[in-house]
Amino acid sequence: MTERPAQRVPNRQLAALIAEAGFSNAGLARRVDQLGLEHGLDLRYDKTSVTRWLRGQQPRGTTPALIAEVFTRRLGRRLSAQDLGLDACAPVYAGLEFAATPEEAVDIASGLWRKDSGSHAELRKIAFTPAGLVVPSRDWLIGRADERVGRGAEPAAARVPVQGRASVPRQRQIDRGPGQRVTAGDIAALRSVSELFRTLDHAYGGGHARQALVRYLEHEAEPMLRGTYGETTGRRLFAAAADLTRLAGWTSYDIAAHGLAQRYFVQALRLAQAAGDRPYGSYVLITMSRQAVYLGHGREAVQLARVAQQGVGSGPPPVVQALLHSAEARGHAVLGEVRASTASLVRAERSLGAARPGDDVPHWARDYDEAQLADEFGHCHRDLQQYRASAQHAERSLQLRSPGYARSRLFCRVVLATARLGLGELDQACALGAEAAQQAMEMRSVRAVEYVRDFERRLEPYRDASAVRTYRDRVAALS
Known part of the structure; x- marks a missing residue:
């Protein structure tokens, strides 16, 4: 006689918490899906899924942790998957928590x-x-x-040297152990x-x-x-x-x-x-804004740049102000907002113009110079399809930029190639594009490759032109 499979036990803990939180089944499913998006997960739960959980079905993967987080946020107290009558599970990919x-x-x-x-x-x-x-x-x-970040630091007054004994410097361990003084x-x-x-x-x-x-x-x-x-x-x-x-x-x-x-x-x-360090925090937000621009999320890029401007603190040096304003300009340009982008570029230009050699510039902003500002102008004008201005600024950036910034020079060269293409200068555009393609093959940068691919997509309407065929032959020979 075969054994019948064990019956699922209704999840009364989950049912009680749903009632306490005031969720409908559909509302809980929707919140789990939304939280999944925050963690880069594409989930498709609905009210039927919640009904199954209430009947005792165990959700898989990171879902129990997501459900627990939904209730934690709603009820204002920390809840685990086990508190919801769910099995312990793989944690949600950490990293988005502040x-x-x-x-x-x-x-x-x-x-x-x-x-x-x-x-x-x-x-x-x-x-x-x-x-x-x-x-x-x-x-x-x-x-x-944060009021305090120190760890296990003994106050100086409490450290009394041993008397009657020569002080010999202690050799530091090669491998750092836990608790070792920094x-x-x-x-x-x-x-x-x-x-x-x-x-x-x-x-x-x-x-x-x-x-x-x-x-x-x-x-x-x-x-x-x-x-x-x-x-x-x-x-x-x-x-x-x-x-x-x-x-x-x-x-x-x-x-x-x-x-x-x-x-x-x-x-x-x-x-x-x-x-x-509020200024450095603003720089991190600008970095996040640049990623959003690259991925086409212009509105988020603008918002991040504005938060950086609001939170940077009092009296940042002009170079930092220029960096913040130019990042906002890039977001507006992706959105096609000509006036807003231009206004931010003007503010960036004025700020950099106010910089003086004796300014106390943080280490992370010292690379922001005329070459970088011209690069920002070139990108914005490209995105706004203002190709003549884009070409002028891209050329200036390439003239000023140090060879050590090889990837930035590659990006700018592609911007210039795109501008030349927009101006109908197909031969020059293809020559510049071929140079960039060669550089991209020498780097380990997906962004460099994507810049070149974007240029090649723009070449598609001219695919039968002699210059484009020559370009494709040159690039094929490189690979």
């Missing part, structure tokens, strides 16, 4: 580093979601500075490594050393953040970790891992708040 405390920020960021440095290939396939931008940017703007030299090393990876990214693309950067965060930055440090050192440590985390996001963005990049940016924003 942590409540510095300790939680370290946990979330380090969890992201560890997953990314491992064999979690699916992490790099997570979709970018505009909905995931709203809460972190809002929380950063209205949030208060020094100024440690933070200087983080800063130096950040500059190294930034230089590699500019010259060779984000894919060149991205994985090494992530491993460095896991094996060096995380132990420091879990070490021992006072308030001043702690703020500097969080600032350095924020910079490296933003760079990990930037390199992820460059290889088209857009959902992963988005998570890095959110965590960099939170680490910057722990550092008490």
Whole structure:
């Protein structure tokens, strides 16, 4: 005699919480789907799905964690999947949360580093979601500075030297252990490594050393953040970790891992708040705005740029103001908003014109110069189909830009090629496009390849022209 399958037990815990929250079945399903979008998940639950859960069916994957989060937000208290009568499950991909405390920020960021440095290939396939931008940017703007970030730091007055014994410098361990004291030299090393990876990214693309950067965060930055440090050192440590985390996001963005990049940016924003560095937080938001522009989300790009302007703090140097205004201009240009884009560009130009050699410019804004501003103008005019102005500014940027910024020069060369094409100068456009295609093949940058592909799509109406056939032959020979 065969055994009958065990009957499902109705989920009374879930039913009670649905009643407490005042959800309908359809309302709960809708909220789970919406929360899934925030995490880059395309879910299709409906009221029938909730009915099945109430009858005892267990949802799969990360869904129990999503359901628990929906109730947590609604009821104002932390609930787990088990509290809802659901099985323990895989957590939702972390990274879009804006942590409540510095300790939680370290946990979330380090969890992201560890997953990314491992064999979690699916992490790099997570979709970018505009909905995931709203809460972190809002929380950063209205949030208060963390009162304390120091960890286990003994007050100076309490450290009494042992008498009658020579003081011998203690050799530091080669491998950093948990709780080890963080020094100024440690933070200087983080800063130096950040500059190294930034230089590699500019010259060779984000894919060149991205994985090494992530491993460095896991094996060096995380132990420091879990070490021992006072308030001043702690703020500097969080600032350095924020910079490296933003760079990990930037390199992820460059290889088209857009959902992963988005998570890095959110965590960099939170680490910057722990550092008490509002200007750097605004820079992270501008980075997020640039990603939104690239992905065609102009409205979100404008909103992020404006939040950055509101939250940057009092009296940022003119160079920083120029950076903030030009990012807003790019968002308006993607939307085809000529007047708004032009007004933002004018503000950026005036701000940069007000810059003086003695200004106290943060390290992350020192690259913003005449070449970068001309590049911003060129991109905006291209998006607004103002091709003559685009060509003029792109040419100026290429004249001024250092060879070390190879990827930026490639982007600008494609902008110039597109402008020449828009002006009907097909031969020049194809020659410039071929140069860019060759450079793209020498880089590990998906963005570089996509710039070239965008240009090639614009060539399609002229595919039978001699110049275009020559271009395609040249590019084919390169591969």
